Structures are given as structure tokens and as C-alpha cells.
Amino acid sequence: MLASVKQLQVVNSFAQLPPVFYTPLQPQVLSNPRLLHANVEVARLLGLSETALSSQDFLDVVSGVKPLPDGKTLAAVYSGHQFGVWAGQLGDGRAHLLGEVVGPGGNWELQLKGSGRTPYSRMGDGRAVLRSSVREYLASEAMAGLGIPTSRALALVVSDDPVYRETVETAAIVTRVSPSFVRFGSFEHWSSSPDNLRLLVDYVIDHFFPECRIEGGNPDDDILRFLRSVVRKTAQLVAHWQTVGFCHGVMNTDNMSILGLTIDYGPYGFMDAFQVNHICNHSDTQGRYAWNAQPSVANWNLYRLASSLLGLGLDAEALKGELAHFEADFLQTYQSNLCNKLGLRQWQPGDESLVDDWWGLLHGQRADFTLSFRELAVAPQQPAAFVAGFDDKSAAQAWLDRYTQRLDQEARPVSERIDQMNSVNPVYVLRNHLAQGAIEAAEKGDASEIDTLLKLLRDPYVEQAGYEAYAAKPPEHACQLEVSCSS
Structure with missing residues (x-):
């Protein structure tokens, strides 16, 4: 009850x-x-x-x-x-x-x-x-x-x-x-205080990573297993961010969850016009936390976490050994997500080139991230409509031809593929201009726009009649919206 x-x-x-x-x-x-x-x-x-x-x-x-x-x-x-x-x-x-x-x-x-x-x-x-x-x-x-x-x-x-x-x-x-x-910074804080660091490590492992504890085993090995799990969860999280076009904006170590969760939403953004080096945070003048930099920054942050564990006397090479799994962990989730988003059964050699050229096509055309993936589901059956959405139609057609050939290798039923793609490529994401509309209504004491957005965002893969504007490209004025660390 x-x-x-x-x-x-x-x-x-x-x-x-x-x-x-x-x-x-x-x-x-x-x-x-x-x-x-x-x-x-x-x-x-x-x-x-x-x-x-x-x-x-x-x-x-x-x-x-x-x-x-x-x-x-x-x-x-x-x-x-x-x-x-x-x-x-x-x-x-x-x-x-x-x-x-x-x-x-x-x-x-x-x-x-x-x-x-x-x-x-x-x-x-x-x-x-x-x-x-x-x-x-x-x-x-x-x-x-x-x-x-x-x-x-x-x-x-x-x-x-x-x-x-x-x-x-x-x-x-x-x-x-x-x-x-x-968060990662919780461990960094106690890096020079072994007794308190040990208390924090034991607390986190016992409450959130009990599978890392082996009774009667070496406590150092428990910590190495804990770090391995954090590496995996963090790599998977950032791979999810990348494949929905999400930028966190402030990936400082104090904003990184030890549980591999997205926390501390400040100047985040879901990309509209795709740019591989998109910066969502107006305060990030050097582009440290740009979209394409997020995996390397997450890896760097994990090194800072591991460095704090040196205070417990752990072997540096053993810690590096656990950190070395990051790239493989990231790619496993990244490639799996992209297979689903592209309607492929499994990743094959050569798919790296197909995906890189897809990013290149979207980048060069400043194509809408969310809509481009959603429209891709029917692109092989409606090539003219797909190509019409790009300024450089020859480049779009050339990539679509390669993509169609790749799909033909699997001989997958069209309806099955489309259903899979539509189940992972959202219709609705929280675009900045949609959030801004909810903010402006909230400033007047009106929460109805929050209700509407929650309704759509809780089931983002299903088109809902009457809400076409929420799935459309943002209006021209939306590109003037900026978010910063003061957000």
C-alpha cells in the first residue's frame, strides 16, 4: 500500500x-x-x-x-x-x-x-x-x-x-x-586521508557494489573489482549519451556519479543541428566538454578516481589494468546502440566507416540529430524524401546507397527492421526551446507545459497525435538560446 x-x-x-x-x-x-x-x-x-x-x-x-x-x-x-x-x-x-x-x-x-x-x-x-x-x-x-x-x-x-x-x-x-x-570527487577529497578513504570505499562497496566483495579474499582485489565496475558503468553511460546526441556540459569529477548515473544537470543539451564538436555550455570556451570529447573526458576522470585509490596503497599498474577496459566497454555499448539505431543485427567489420561517414554527413549538413535517425527507418523505401532533407543531395544519396547495401547483407524483413529502429530512435527529446517554453509558463505559475513534456518524454518513441510541433525541427530563434554554468 x-x-x-x-x-x-x-x-x-x-x-x-x-x-x-x-x-x-x-x-x-x-x-x-x-x-x-x-x-x-x-x-x-x-x-x-x-x-x-x-x-x-x-x-x-x-x-x-x-x-x-x-x-x-x-x-x-x-x-x-x-x-x-x-x-x-x-x-x-x-x-x-x-x-x-x-x-x-x-x-x-x-x-x-x-x-x-x-x-x-x-x-x-x-x-x-x-x-x-x-x-x-x-x-x-x-x-x-x-x-x-x-x-x-x-x-x-x-x-x-x-x-x-x-x-x-x-x-x-x-x-x-x-x-x-x-561522486568521483568524494574519493578525491580523501585521497590523502587513508583511514577516511577506506571508510568511504567500504561504504560504497557494501551498499552499492556488494558483488565486488569476496569473503575471505584480499581487500585490495575487492577495490580493483569495484573500480572495474565503475569503469564499465561510466563507459556505458557516456556511450548512451553519445548515441542520443546528449551533451552533459560540465563533466567535472565532482559531477560524475560513482554509480554511473547522469547527475547534476546544469548546462546540458540535446543536439538539434549536429556538429561533432558541439559545445552546449556557453561557459566552456575551450570546448573541453564538447560532444565528441565526452568519452575521453570520462576516461580522464576515471584516472583521477583511480589516482585517489593510490592512497590505500594499491598497486598503480593494477589500477591501470582496470582502467584499460574503458575503450572496449565504451565501444561495446556504442556499437550495440548504433546497430539498433541503424537497424543492423550485429556490428561487422567496415561498419566503423559507415558510421563515421554518417556522422560526417550530418555534420556537414548540420542535420537534425534526432530527426535524421528517426527518418532513416524508412529512407531505403523512400529515398527521394530522405535525400531531399539535405542540401548536398549527392552526398546524401551516396551514403544512403552504401547503407542500403549494408542492410541487404542481412536480408532482414523490412517491417522488423523499422520496428526495431523506431523502438530506439526517439520522436521526442528535450530540446532547449521546448524546455524554454516550459520555463516561461512556469514563470507564470503554469505547470501545464511541464505536464505535456513529461507525457511525451516518458514514452519518447511513440508518435502522439496532436503533438507534431514537439517532434519538429526547432524554430530559427531557438539557436539563440544559450545555457551556461549559471544554469
């Missing part, structure tokens, strides 16, 4: 670590907080009833007015590399962990983002603006709809309190949900 807020079973496993890992403190309450939206699907994961979402108890918790019943509210400390440079101590500068709910299918930590200053805020104000809060709320659910590992979003609270960014905006709080918010 689904429960009320007060009936939730709450544990606090992270809070059982020594006090040096966090600071207990309550959020800074917003003025007149109002619930703009609550996510029924995520509530079910926690065991919360839909009725509970409209209760005062629920609003009190997700606005930070009252603690989660039986929860221990805290802000965690961590460190990290930001844009490739060691930034030293960081931490939850505008987030509060409320506790860990024992849900029907697992445990979920609840965290408020935008809930006020903490000892780790540095020069920040501890707030999140409505604009970025709506974007995170929608993005995490969009990724879940695509089947990509991610944190989730439970609630969006708004206020009239001013927040100063490039302009004056209003404050909001997102309730984020994840099995854990431990």
Missing part, C-alpha cells in the same frame, strides 16, 4: 559515516514556497501515494520547511577537478540530503537543490533559479524515458525570492532522487 510522508520508512546510511564526511544543517527556507509540480511516477518509487503529494506534509519536506520524518539533514563534502584543474574542497554548496527512503524497489536518497547556503557554498548564494530547476526537473525524467541511467526528480517548489545571476530571477528548489549522490 502506498504511504503518506509520515509513513515512509527512512534510513540514513550516509549519515552513519563519521561527521567529517558532512555537516548536519537545515535548509534556508524560501518565502512563501509553493509546489509547482510533483512527479507521480517517482513518488511511486518511494512508496508515496498520489494523495500524499498534495498534502502540507509533502510541501513542508520538499520546500525544506521541515525535515523528512526520521531523516538526518546534511550537506556532504567532496572535492574535484573542474575543467581539468584541481579545485580543492567543494561540496554540497546549495544542496541538502534529507535521508534515504526504503521504497518498494530499493532505497532512494532525497536531496534538495537550491535549499540555501552550506559550509561548502564558497562564494555562492546557495540558491537555484526557476529556469535551471525546470531544466533539471525535465531532463532527469527525459533521460529516464530514454532508458539512460540518471537521478530522478520528485518535486519542484517555487518562490518569489529574488536570485541574482546574469539577471534577477526567482528562486526554486528541486527534490532530486538517487540511490546515492556519492
